[in-house]
Amino acid sequence: MxxxxxxxxxxxxxxxxLTLIEEVPVARLEVPTIEPRPKxxxxxxxxxxxxxxxxxxxxxxxxxxxxxxxxGPLRSELEGIAQAYPATFGVVIFDPSTGEAxxxxxxxxxxxxxxxxxxxxxxxxxxxxxxxxDLDDEITMQASDVQAYGTxxxxxxxxxxxxxxxECARFxxxxxDNTAWKMLDRYLGRNYIRDELYRVGAYxxxxxxxxxxxxxxxxxxxxxxxxxSYTTPDLSDEMLDIMTxxxxxxxxxxxxxxxxxxxxxxxxxGGTFGDAAVVFPEGSHDARDAYYIxxxxxxxxxxxxxxxxxxxxxxxxxxLSETAAAEAPDSSEASGS
Numbered sequence: 001m002x003x004x005x006x007x008x009x010x011x012x013x014x015x016x017x018l019t020l021i022e023e024v025p026v027a028r029l030e031v032p033t034i035e036p037r038p039k040x041x042x043x044x045x046x047x048x049x050x051x052x053x054x055x056x057x058x059x060x061x062x063x064x065x066x067x068x069x070x071x072g073p074l075r076s077e078l079e080g081i082a083q084a085y086p087a088t089f090g091v092v093i094f095d096p097s098t099g100e101a102x103x104x105x106x107x108x109x110x111x112x113x114x115x116x117x118x119x120x121x122x123x124x125x126x127x128x129x130x131x132x133x134d135l136d137d138e139i140t141m142q143a144s145d146v147q148a149y150g151t152x153x154x155x156x157x158x159x160x161x162x163x164x165x166x167e168c169a170r171f172x173x174x175x176x177d178n179t180a181w182k183m184l185d186r187y188l189g190r191n192y193i194r195d196e197l198y199r200v201g202a203y204x205x206x207x208x209x210x211x212x213x214x215x216x217x218x219x220x221x222x223x224x225x226x227x228x229s230y231t232t233p234d235l236s237d238e239m240l241d242i243m244t245x246x247x248x249x250x251x252x253x254x255x256x257x258x259x260x261x262x263x264x265x266x267x268x269x270g271g272t273f274g275d276a277a278v279v280f281p282e283g284s285h286d287a288r289d290a291y292y293i294x295x296x297x298x299x300x301x302x303x304x305x306x307x308x309x310x311x312x313x314x315x316x317x318x319x320l321s322e323t324a325a326a327e328a329p330d331s332s333e334a335s336g337s
Contacts (some may be wrong), residue, residue, distance in 0.1 A: 001215070004258040013264070074319040075102050078312055085308040087300035090215040093316050094223075103215070109204065110296040112213040113267030114176045115150065116272055118186050118221040119207055122230075123196040124169060125239055127188070129231035145182045151247075152177030168240075173242045173265060200224055215274040215294040218276040225263075226278055226287035239263075240278065250305055251275040252293060255314040261285060272298040273305035279317065291320055 074093070082089045082104065091104040127133040133332045140162045141154065147154040154177050163171075165187070171180035185193070185208075194207045194296040200221050205213040224230045243263035252275040253262035261284075264277030277299055281289050297305040 023242050024103055064130055066191060074315060077315040078102065078104060081308055081311045081315065083244075085297075085300070085304050087297040087304055087308060089293075089308070090221050090296040091312065092292070092294045093320075094214040094219055095320065096288060096292070101181055106215040106219075106294075107204065108296075109212045109214055109273065111267075111269055111272040112205070112211050113136070113269035113272060113274065114181075115213055115218055115265055115267035115276060116207060116211055117172050117176065117181055118218070118225070118265050119193050119197050119202070119277070120181060120188070120201075121169060121173060121239060121242070122221055122224050123188055123193045124165065124184060125225075125231045125235045128165075129235055133165065135169070136164050138162050139183055139187055141179065141183060144184075145179055147178035147182050150178050154179035154183075166279060170242055173247050176246070176248060176266065187321070200230075215276075215296055216293045218274070218296070219292055221314070222276055222278055222292050226290070236287075240285075242288065243278075246302070251309045252277045252295065252313040253277075255310045256317055257282070259283070268302065271300055272296070273300070273309075275309055277313075281321075291316070308336055 030044040032326075035213045042277060072073055078091060078093075080092075089104055090106055090108040090202045092101055092106040094101045095101075109171060113180075122134075124133060128135050141157065141159055143159045146155050146159065152171065152175050152176075154161070154171055165184075167179050168183055171177040172184060190208060197205050197207060197217075201222060202213075202217040205217045225243075226236060228236045230236070231239070240261075243265060244261055246264070246266075249262075251266055252264055253260075256279065259282040261280040262277050263280075264275055267274040274294070276292075276294040278290050278292055280286075284290070293313060295312055297308060
């Protein structure tokens with residue numbers, strides 16, 4: 001009778017000790033946790049004044065549509081693609097050079113899934129730009145961080161594994177690693193990340209619970225990541241590089257020509273699938289030359305969503321590339337010959 005009781009007691013003491021160990025923060029970021037501000041209705045957030053970084057780059061929240069003579073064919077193609085695939089779509093395509101866009105239910109709320117890793121990335125690098133974080137500081141994986149589901153590889157690493165914040169960010173995006181997300185979410189603080197989303201105007205995004213976003217908010221996150229004045233030129237370039245050549249290149253990047261830099265993040269959960277990308281023309285790494293495309297699809301299968309995203313991506317590239325080529329000055333005229 002005593003032996004089973006002793007075994008149960010020892011097991012209980014083991015789990016109590018494990019809990020106490022996990023409560024000790026490891027490499028915890030010492031920044032204040034800020035309660036999120038109350039939401040501002042969409043109409044106010046879209047018509048409010050530009051932020052300093054928006055004014056610096058000429059980027060604005062989407063208010064206008066691309067003129068019919070430029071993108072009438074693109075709108076028609078997108079509508080045709082959406083009708084051909086059984087799904088609910090939210091789409092926004094933004095050309096920073098004109099500040100105009102083509103949209104399709106861009107304010108509809110979708111399950112964000114791993115698109116919720118974009119706010120973590122931008123908040124971490126924003127904190128680094130302000131001096132609150134050193135990306136070379138180390139973070140250690142706790143037992144409570146291990147997320148043995150979905151995407152990622154860190155869950156196979158031993159508890160206690162230590163890496164820099166920069167390395168953790170690469171796991172977060174390159175592998176869409178759920179354990180890396182949990183580590184950085186713990187490190188920064190969930191309210192701190194939420195507050196940054198509200199600060200930049202992503203009022204329609206609910207970080208983590210219920211973990212939803214809209215195409216327009218995903219676009220805003222891409223704009224901030226691409227904006228050197230939001231962090232620094234080097235940190236912006238680093239984020240865009242992390243988002244390039246990930247383990248998930250089979251959606252928006254897949255049909256595009258080789259040689260293009262496509263910085264993007266996917267999300268998948270249940271019947272909802274998404275991809276949000278910055279597409280650079282061949283030979284350019286300047287966000288002012290790029291265009292943005294966000295496609296979210298729900299109530300569908302992964303195969304259907306992936307096929308629709310590829311078609312929308314290729315149609316967008318073709319139309320915007322042809323438009324850019326048509327508007328480029330003739331080289332003979334430019335040289336005066």
